[in-house]
Amino acid sequence: MISVDDFSRLVSAIYASAVTPEQWDPTLVELVRAFDGAGAGLLTSAPATRQSDVMVRQVGADPSARTTYNEYYGRLDYVATAVENAPVGRIHTGTELILPNVHTEFYADWCRPNHFQDGLFVRLAGGTPSAWLGVAAPRGPEPFGTTDRLTLMRQLVPHLKQAIHTRMELATLAQREHELARAIDQFQHGIVVIGPDYRILHLNTAAETILVSCDGLQLRPHGSIAATLSRADRELRRLVCLALDTQEDRVPEGGSFACPRPSGRRGYAVHVVPLSPDTDGLSHSTVTALVLIVDPEREPEPDTAVLRRLYSLTDTEAEVAMRVARGEGLKPVADELSVSMTTIRTHLQHVFDKTDTHRQAELVRVLLAIGPSFHDASQD
Incomplete structure (x- = not known):
């Protein structure tokens, strides 16, 4: 069915697709040709969703197959349900999974119009999400799961499993890098x-x-x-x-x-x-x-609300603390708040007591230390 050279090229393409997901389309095209099928799909399934990541068809098939599958028919896919519940690496035939259910909506409105009435199907990865491959074909006089096709699929399964595992690992690393980059940006x-x-x-x-x-x-x-x-x-x-x-x-x-x-x-x-x-x-x-x-x-000031929560300051005490941190003198602060110098000194002493500081310089260091950590939180 397939020469040694063609098999080697197909395996190389499978591993290349693990690193570059965009390569799955041409790889699945070659896979369909190797099996003399009508189309193929590489699908992932999570507990609440099922979608086709890549789906290829022969020329002339409905180009909306993947869209309609992801939007509606995927949830009706009884083939996927059977494959997802089977052990990883086990190969299923269309005779086994498709033909017993030809009177369903999924078969009548999606499989048959797309000439996906027979095929070979295998689960490639367990866990969440699960991944599996289907090579489909129209219904013919003989079952699609011939000895030659089953042998070819068995030979390809270890390579497909390793490629999917690699792809998932790379996706996890990329997600972690993205999350770290977002965190650093904050x-x-x-x-x-x-x-x-x-x-x-x-x-x-x-x-x-x-x-x-x-x-x-x-x-x-x-x-x-x-x-x-x-x-x-x-x-x-x-x-x-x-x-x-x-x-x-x-x-x-x-x-x-x-x-x-x-x-x-x-x-x-x-x-x-x-x-x-x-x-x-x-x-x-x-x-x-x-x-x-x-x-x-650009060093931000701590918000007065944060100071009140951290050190149980009153509104006025927090305001005095903020103004002292900005380097304003006590006299201007007293004038701005329309209180006496004695009242300002009393408020400042209360701030010293509650923040466990003794001088204005110590208070400024404390406020600057908490500023970067609590500035954004105070906006929530």
């Missing part, structure tokens, strides 16, 4: 992950904004991060080099430095730390470095 500080060739592997929105501004830090044409001033750039490269050091007799390290900004704004605080191959979560198998960029100009 940080107000710039985060840059750098590879061993000093090129940027990932950066969040805050870091992109900083680099595009070219005010102290910038992106080089070849994709690496650089400081705009030569002295700061040398220090940045030195710390990144230390963080990426993979010599066996040395432990990678990083460091911190203040990066000045030509605009005259307060400089960035730049922290460089090494990441081992299994800690960055971004699908890289080599040593990487993380660059954390803190912009003091």
